[in-house]
Amino acid sequence: MAKSKSEETPLMQQHNAIKAKYPDAVLLFRVGDFYETFNEDAVIAARVLGIVLTKRANGSASYVDLAGFPHHSLDTYLHKLVKAGHRVAVCDQLEDPKTVKGIVKRGVTEMVTPGVAINDKLLENASNNFLAAVHFGAALTGVAFLDISTGELFVAQGDTEYIDKLLQSFKPAEVIFAKPQQKHFRQTFGPRFYTYTLEEWIFTTQYAQETLLKQFSTHSLKGFGVEDMQEAHIAAAATLHYLKDTEHPHLQHITGMQRIDQDDFLWMDRFTVRNLELLNSSVENGLTLLGVLDTTVSPMGARLLKRWLVFPLRDIARINERLDVVEYFIRETDLSKALQQHLKQAGDLERLVSKIPLKKINPREVMQLAKALQQVQAIRQLLSGTDNAYLQQLHQQLDACPAILDRILEQITDTPPILVAKGGAIRDGVHPELDKLRQIASSGKEYLLQIQQKESEATGIPSLKVAFNNVFGYYLEVTNAHRSKVPAAWIRKQTLANAERYITPELKEYEEQITGAEEKILALEVKLFDELLLTLQDYIVPVQQNAQAMARMDCLLCFAANALQYKYRRPQLTDGYQLDIKEGRHPVIERGLPPGEAYVANDILLDREQQQIIILTGPNMSGKSALLRQTALITLMAHMGSFVPAASATIGLTDKIFTRVGASDNLSGGESTFMVEMNETASIINNITPRSLVILDEIGRGTSTYDGISIAWSIVEYLHDMTPHRPKTLFATHYHELNELENKHSRVKNFHITNMEAGNKVVFLRKLAPGGSRHSFGIHVAKMAGMPPALVERANEVLAHLEEKHIDAPLQEGIRQIVSAPAKMQLSIFDAHSDTFKEIRDKLEHVDINRLTPVEALLKLNEIKELLK
Incomplete structure (x- = not known):
């Protein structure tokens, strides 16, 4: 039987009323010095956090499950709950319990979900924490990616394949969409994301327009270049609505939107991002391209580098702009080292400034913000004499905000506390009343000594002392031997075995003064700090611009450092279609080689006229896949604006890189290896352009031999003859029959990875050579594996x-x-029945191997040899 509301305790009535507003969240309910969870929330908390689950009374003859933890452990436990995929509502006491009779007023002050995290323990320095919103329109799908911790908001719209690629690249921590679209979302994008649904009315054009114009305080969205992106508007507004819905109303640091235009970037579908292992390795703790390229020194630089990696440029002018800066940094090594030092000391300026409107920044972080602005000053000075056009632009964009920098340094102490309420954050000399109160509080001991000395002299009590306790504050203590000397005006408060304790009007007045001073000091420091934060809000935009400029500088310095250390060379980007790489190396495999082992470099030439398609054959484990991937990675790195691991590289502007590498089942989707392979290959065939680079590895392997050869053969013929695009293609295969294609099609060329046979062993030379290979040496590989x-x-x-x-x-x-034909069995020589073999066996059985010297062994071997003759 359900318990009536009147039978519940007042505390549980309050809890249940708040919980009803957040039914799908774990409610952390502040009670005194603890956050408590009740009922099903307690069961979840106990399981996820490893804390004790208990029961407590809830009115007459009823109990509720209970699990709690100290309030100062909130960051630790909140982190664990959110990482486990739970939405968490933090319910705090909104009144001081000392001033309230009965139940303290409580309310949810913050809702934390996987996509809405601002706590440092919930965030990774080198990664954004994006909340994504998806809106399926009539013709196009809109998407928005918002990181509340940095204030960045990106929007795009297009077909579902494009949106899928963006979701793969941004890797949002949470995706929201309208409730009626839940089934459609699952069918389109699968179960890869943590999702949450909102009411359908939120995803409407009018509501989106009102929300965005209000957020950015503008009359239109033309200034952001997104006025024609209705579906993207709806998605962007949904993210802002969700933030406010989760108790995050202060969003002044979200100052604009950035449009992601498909035509601006080199296209890689999600299969390519996965196959090239750009962000994640297929093996545990394996190296990735991001892992070997990232030598950035600031968190904001690391986050930007990841974005550059999945969104390489397609504009030759912008690519060369980056390459020019990298070349400049390589020449100016002293400048590069100095800039890196200042960037490292600046810390995460982007996330620091975003904490200001959220009211999550503490005094120590405000001082770090000032130090970061000092680094901006130093970087401006270093760049003042540069003759590089791009660096001149960055120099002009940097603003050290001297007015607010000076104010922070004037007001905040050198080593402030983390919590402003602890006191000691505001400098002396900032506020006269604060100085006066501090004087009262700090002179307390001296004043108490004066009272003690004065009363001792007046009463003739030499052992008189002044002390303090929490029961009745400051008091005078007199031993029983001098009790007769106590003046009548003193008020006795406590009798001890050997002494009496008294208070005086003067002592009480002082106590009120000093206690009031400490409370006023803390209140005044909080007030002054809040005023400083209010002023800081006016500087959010210029500080964000500083962070963006410094992040770009960090990435380009990273490219220069890699080029110097690993002998990367500047690529030549052209408007043509030729891909000509001399002595190319795989940037990831090269970095993972044992010390002293050199990577075997190879040349690759692809064009649309003479050598459009390379059929690559060679032994297993010889390096075919590495050669395919390194060609794609070198092309990708060049479009990022990075130098590349090659002696030289002339790269025709590329708009798409497609890869079909390896074989894996999609069991959850009910698809076989071959079906996955054909889906990915069909996507390539249907989306190629004249500027595409196509990497195919072992197509057709997931079906029978003749089916596989037939499909692989027809794919090559299609790419050669049946499409006008003539995409540059590398095709690695074990089907040596495909070598016949070179004789039938003019732009198909056979190459193989060389090897050398030494006895029964195969030595992989890893060098590319013209002509096809007739052997895979798979059986040799099986032998090496220990068959x-x-x-x-x-x-x-x-x-x-x-x-x-x-x-x-x-x-x-x-x-x-x-x-x-029966399998041949290897017979032992001693299974033969000739007299000679019997004699050899007898001789060997009488040999004591442990006592045999090397010379005696050779003599015995020679003796057996003579017998065989």
């Missing part, structure tokens, strides 16, 4: 039989012949 010798020998027998058959001969007939 049993008998199994390896049988595999060689089967291979020999198959190689005797022409490709056009029925495969089943050849298999039947092999199966009907």
Whole structure:
């Protein structure tokens, strides 16, 4: 039977009323010095946080589950709950319990979800924490990515494939969309994201327009270049609505939107981002391109580098602008080192300034903000004499905000506390009343000594002392021996075994004065700090511009450092279609080589006239896949504005990189390896352009041999003859039959990765050479992997039989012949029955190997050899 409201305790009535407003969140309910959770929230908290689950009374004959933790541990436990995928509502006491009779007023002060996190423990320095919103329009889909911790808001719209690629690249911590679109979202993008649904009315054009214009205080959105992106508007407004819905009303640091235009960036679908291992490795703790390129020294630089990696440029002028700066930094090494030092000391300026309107910045962080502005001053000075046009622009963009910098340094102490309420954050000399109160508080001991000395002399009590306790404050203590000397005006407060304790009107007046001073000091410091934060809000935009300029500088310094350390060279970007790489190296594999081992570099030439398609064959483990990937990575790095791991590289402007590498089942989607392979390949075939680079590795391997060869063959012919685009293509395969294509099609060329056979071993030379290879050496690889010798020998027998058959001969007939022939078994020489072998066996059985010297062993071997003759 349900318990009536009147039977619940007043505290539980209050809790349940607040919980009803946040039914899908874990409610952390502040009670005194603890955050408590009740009922189902307590069960979740106990499980996720590893804290004790107990029960407590709730009115007559009823109990509720309970789990709690100290309030000062909030950051730690909040982090764990959100990382476990829970929405958390933090409910605080809104009144001072000392001044209230009965139940203290409480309310939710913050809602934290995976996509709405501003706490440092919930954030990674090198990664954004994006909240995404998706809106499915009639023709196009809109998307927005908002990071409340930095104030960045990106918007885009397009077909679902484009939106899918953006979701893969931005990797949002949470995605929101309208409730009626839940099934459509799941069918389109799968279960890869943490999602939350909102009411449908939020995703309307009129509401979006009103929300965005109010947020940015503008009359239109033309200034952001997004006025024609209705679906993107709706998605952007939904993110702002969600922030306010989760108790984040102060969003002054979100000052604009940045448009992501598909035509501005080199396109890579999500398969390519995954296959090239740009952000994540396929093996645990494996190296990634981001991991080997990232030598940035600031968190904002690290975040920007990740964005540059998944959104390479397609404008040659902008690419060369970056390359010019990298070249400049390589020449000016002293300047580069100095800039890096200042950037490192600036810290995370972007996230610091975003804490100001959120009222989450503390005095220590305000002082760090001042130090960062000092670094801006120093960087401006360093760049003042530069002759590089791009760096001149950055110099002009930097603003050290001297007025607010001076005010921070004048008002905040050198080593302020983290909490302003602890006191000691505001300098002396800032406020006269604060100085006076501090004087009263600090002179307390001296004043107490004066009272003690004065009363001792007046009463003739030499052992008189002044002390303090929490029961009745300051008091005078007199031993029993001098009790008769106590004046009548003193008021006795406590009798002890050997003494009496008294108070006087003067002592009481002082107590009120000093206690009031400490409270007034803290209140005044809080007031002065809040006034400073209010002034700081006027500087949010210029400080954000500083952070963006410094992040770009950090990335370009990172490219220069890599070029110097790893001998990268400047690529030449052209309007043509040729891809010509001399002595190219794989940037990730090269970095993972053992010390002293050099990477075997290779040349690659692709164009639309002579060598459009390379059919690449060679042994297993010889480096075919590495060569394919390094070609794509070098192209990608060049479009980022980075120098590349090659002796030289002439790269025709590329608009899309497609890769189909490896094979993996999509079990959750009910798709086989072959179906996944065909889906990804179809996406490539349907989206290629004349400027595309296509990387295909082992197409057709997921089905039967003849089906696979037929599909691979037809794909090559399609790319050569059946599309006018003639995309540059690298095709690695084990189907050596595809080498025949070179004789039938003028722009198809065969290459192979060289190897050398030494006895029964294969040495991979990892060098590219013209012509096709006829062997995969798969059986040699099986032997290297530790397969049993008998199994390896049988595999060689089967291979020999198959190689005797022409490709056009029925495969089943050849298999039947092999199966009907019994497997040959290796016999021991001692299983033979000749007298000679018996004699050899007898001699060996009588040899004591442990006592045999090397010379005696050689003599014995020679003796056996003579017997065999």
